[in-house]
Amino acid sequence: MIELQELLDDPAVTGEAAAAYLEREGVPDLAVTRVEGEKGEADFIRAVIPGTDGRLSGGNAPTLGIVGRLGGIGARPARIGFTSDGDGALSALTIAAKLGQMHTRGDRLKGDVIVTTQICPNAPTRPHDPVPFMDSPVTSAQANEAEVDPAMEAILSIDTTKGNRIVNHRGIAVTPTVKDGWILRTCEPVLSILEQTTGKLPVVLPLTMQDITPYGNDIYHLNSILQPSVATEAPVIGVAITAVSQVAGCATGATHLEDVDEAVRFAIEVAKAYGAGACPFYDPQEFDRILGRYGRMSHLRTMGEQK
Template sequence: MILKTLLDVIDLLESNNPLELLKRKIPKDIEYEEKKIGEVTYVKAYYKGGGKQRIEILGRLGAIQMKENKGLVSDADGAIVSLTALLELVNLMQKGIEFDIDISIITNISLNAKLISHKPFNFMVPLIDFNDALKEEVDPKADLILSIDSTKGNIIAKYDDFALTHVIKDGYILKLDDNVIEIYNRITGHEIYFIPLTTGDLTPIDFKVYHISTLVSPWLYTNSPVIGIATVSKQVIPGYVTGVLNINMLEHASRFCLEMIKYVEKGGKVYNEEELKELEEKLGKSNLIKVKRT
């Protein structure tokens, strides 16, 4: 049951040695790597399903904790959801359920972060250069990236469950496929909640324009489509506060990631490729291509 896995992940991340506890849960069938860059620790797990497609579940965050606080911070959601998906894959493997698709799961489980200026609350980002962080986070072999990020410090996306973005591809925002919307509706039991993106959200964080979060920043480092999975809240919540984990939302988001794996394995599409072709034929390549970092 994915809820039990989620609670196990939260318990693991709240321990004084999350890396050691996580490593014990990873079987030899899954390639597992820990990479430390300065004070930032990335974990990378690769499930080799032998499929022609590869999906990345990316947990984006500054850190799971902040030194001046005790416990998991709001910003930890990306790590919680991505690692829940990872350990649920392990559970399914142990039950003899395997996938004919390659899956990479990457996240940061550092214990401290830095804050950068943003309104209404400062962003938490890793204690390394932001571009270096994204280079580590984005799997260059992934055909689709699900980017999970806590997006609670804003005044425009105030929901009581997780929200999605439309698809970001080559500088265009493309409508999310109806089948993906149906997966969302089925899991949550309610209408889809979307994150309202602006052009500024697709620019690098060093552009002096409004960014709702760094949720879709991975598109700058890949040619593959990116879907943002945002954990949100009715209240405006800074990423560095504790005591605000929404278990129901985190369970829904984790289950969505697993269902997307099944959907892509069956050949499901996340956007209409003909629409992108039409836009590029009529309008040309997006000017946002100029700011890509690949």
């Protein structure tokens, strides 16, 4: 984690440089794609760590996706240094590196894990209340296209979530499960893993219907933590890196490595349990009953109608 932060805190860092680091740590399957946007460009990284009984080997263990969500790791030239928003990328890359190291040593998970994130050291910023937002050189839809893989059967979305008055806690928090426009109950096995890895009572980040609609619809969003859910029918749980005070996403000097470490260890333990069938993100039978009584909410994943 420390090595990766030093690597990322560089105005010239690229996705290729991060991928080269992951390759040295034993990640066997890597891809880097540069995506051009209206406000610049970003390198998207995809790292795949195969499991012993995963889909890639013809097995039945489900595939977990881990997305490091952010606008940019840097806001140059407006701000010099690694931004608070970059914690999502730092977490995801550290998870990939550790899983690659474990894979090389023979500590292999049952299910495949796909880790995706983006690297942009010079992302723009934009006004937002109560603190400024990190903007992104690419749109949320472009990020989803690059980060949300159809092979992901469940997703952890890691995002810095400090610019609010909703959770006044330093560390990490999880969201309830979101699936195809429905906000479902908070996953109990995930809460147990959160307690196990942090040594504290679990903290849950509340969601509104607004938060699970797509960016760009002129509706307020807490942040982008649940944006991957608009691009998939798979269940998504947000992992928020939080603070007691309000900290802007474009703030520098605001990364607490111990908090990133909590997110990393938590995600790895969820990956172990999910692939082994011990941590389903939702109850399929109950979800079917919900749909039978109240219908689908898939339209919340669209831009909706203008009336």
